[in-house]
Amino acid sequence: DSGVTQTPKHLITATGQRVTLRCSPRSGDLSVYWYQQSLDQGLQFLIQYYNGEERAKGNILERFSAQQFPDLHSELNLSSLELGDSALYFCASSVEGNSPLHFGNGTRLTVT
């Protein structure tokens, strides 16, 4: 158990809808990262937060947004969903800097 908790495990929704994925980092970790894993794109870095502030941005669509709350949990909001958004979304956390990432089990999103 990595200590990183992601909910829900699975999510099935229709195109055009909006969903929220939730992540609780390991106790003591200040950084939260979001990744999207799909068959054709591999593991893509979306965004990173550190202690509530956005620190780095990757290939995140404008339809997607995220935030990290004072209690350090994070939410990834995906809106106007398209079929191509179907993927496994991973959250990871680390203490900071070059510390190794600890991944959650992921949320599998299926857009129909």
Next chain:
Amino acid sequence: AQRVTQPEKLLSVFKGAPVELKCNYSYSGSPELFWYVQYSRQRLQLLLRHISRESIKGFTADLNKGETSFHLKKPFAQEEDSAMYYCALLEYGNKLVFGAGTILRVKS
């Protein structure tokens, strides 16, 4: 531009055979590299990092700055090594960028 390249999508070996999973990187600074592993239906886990210079589950990886490589090696593959392996580079700004991954299949 691809910063981390894993040229093989699939590597299939027999049990007991040596394994080498290739990883090449492109980075202007001093690289910090990692190998992560994802077993079937499980989360990604850190396997090893180059600064630790350790051997985990019999795997080793040496950073070769001249060849800009960080290949993952194991002298004798086991069936339980079958998994997806990702090479990752920590870029400036604390962004961890992953390669496309290589599926290792160890056949009995």
